[in-house]
Amino acid sequence: MAEEGVHVLADQAEIGAALGALVAAKAQEAIGDRGVFTIAVSGGSTTKIFCHEMAKRADVGWDKWRVFMADERLVPLDQEDCNYKGYKDALVGTVPLAAEHIYPINPSLSVEAAAEDYTQKLKQVFSEDTPVFDVVLLGMGPDGHTASLFPGHKLLQEKTLLVAPISDSPKPPPNRVTLTFKVLNRAHCAIFVCTGEGKAANVKNVLEGNEENPLPAALVQPLDGELHWYLDTAAASQLSAQ
Numbered sequence: 112m113a114e115e116g117v118h119v120l121a122d123q124a125e126i127g128a129a130l131g132a133l134v135a136a137k138a139q140e141a142i143g144d145r146g147v148f149t150i151a152v153s154g155g156s157t158t159k160i161f162c163h164e165m166a167k168r169a170d171v172g173w174d175k176w177r178v179f180m181a182d183e184r185l186v187p188l189d190q191e192d193c194n195y196k197g198y199k200d201a202l203v204g205t206v207p208l209a210a211e212h213i214y215p216i217n218p219s220l221s222v223e224a225a226a227e228d229y230t231q232k233l234k235q236v237f238s239e240d241t242p243v244f245d246v247v248l249l250g251m252g253p254d255g256h257t258a259s260l261f262p263g264h265k266l267l268q269e270k271t272l273l274v275a276p277i278s279d280s281p282k283p284p285p286n287r288v289t290l291t292f293k294v295l296n297r298a299h300c301a302i303f304v305c306t307g308e309g310k311a312a313n314v315k316n317v318l319e320g321n322e323e324n325p326l327p328a329a330l331v332q333p334l335d336g337e338l339h340w341y342l343d344t345a346a347a348s349q350l351s352a353q
């Protein structure tokens with residue numbers, strides 16, 4: 112199993128293969144230890160990279176998987192920019208992940224009520240007051256955001272909510288719910304997938320930058336867990352150690 116740290120691979124296909132191997136290993140470990148594997152997944156390009164790989168893996172104990180969204184847009188579940196749709200369409204019916212084991216938000220609610228409703232869904236699966244995910248799978252936007260936690264946003268300081276509403280997302284659509292750092296940083300394993308030249312400057316900022324004004328992605332520091340960054344050569348191109 113990959114040691115935690117920064118993994119630079121040639122392209123999205125190689126990242127997908129390495130990511131799939133790590134997640135499969137984490138699932139096997141969690142299912143062996145606790146009989147369940149919990150993962151929070153992100154939208155954007157991570158969806159395609161992860162699902163393309165995992166759709167080929169029928170034997171990762173899917174019946175013990177419980178899949179939540181690390182963040183989600185407040186849009187109909189059949190709308191193309193719904194993160195849940197991306198994962199459900201790719202996995203349910205392709206691999207033995209049951210539809211009842213991947214959890215959408217309720218987009219018919221207000222953004223505040225949707226966040227509260229999703230918090231209750233978490234509490235139905237996790238026994239701890241603060242959910243401890245086995246894996247949180249994250250992307251990083253060009254501005255250094257992760258999940259729906261954006262630079263300069265007050266949610267970066269959220270210490271109480273597990274799932275927070277946001278109605279002024281600078282990345283459209285504006286209304287979303289997001290796991291907070293309170294949950295992200297309790298995970299046993301946080302995994303970033305980040306590709307493309309457009310991310311290179313902030314990948315350097317996050318991995319080698321100063322701590323005075325950290326970007327949201329730099330604030331993902333599992334308290335008692337592993338942190339992995341999967342980068343392609345383009346996203347890693349400004350790192351000094353390359």
Ligand SMILES: O=C(O)[C@H](O)[C@@H](O)[C@H](O)[C@H](O)COP(=O)(O)O
Nearest residue numbers: 153154155156250251252257258
């Ligand atoms: O719902 C979302 O928008 C995502 O969860 C978001 O956090 C995404 O991971 C980043 O914006 C990176 O997206 P890309 O990898 O597509 O640049």
